[in-house]
Amino acid sequence: xxxxxxxxxxxxxxxxxxxxxxxxxxxxxxxxxxxxxxxxxxxxxxxxxxxxxxxxxxxxxxxxxxxxxxxxxxxxxxxxxxxxxxxxxxxxxxxxxxx
Numbered sequence: 001x002x003x004x005x006x007x008x009x010x011x012x013x014x015x016x017x018x019x020x021x022x023x024x025x026x027x028x029x030x031x032x033x034x035x036x037x038x039x040x041x042x043x044x045x046x047x048x049x050x051x052x053x054x055x056x057x058x059x060x061x062x063x064x065x066x067x068x069x070x071x072x073x074x075x076x077x078x079x080x081x082x083x084x085x086x087x088x089x090x091x092x093x094x095x096x097x098x099x
Contacts, residue, residue, distance in 0.1 A: 032066070036048055
């Protein structure tokens, strides 16, 4: 069976998106390039560049890790300049930038 370009099969990992878990425990995939901000208040709220919001179960550090992995996958993020092999360098670069 041949699928049209851009088609997606449930359960298949989409490299151009990250997976988040919604409050009802369903999963959703979104493009992290459209994320404007992430807040914890106490639920995690993602605000998109369109000003729309989405409340998810994922914690802020989990989302930052997923976004960092995404940027590394598409070669847009190489970590923070000057990263060394230290305990601090094991943290995702988005988290380090927030500290």
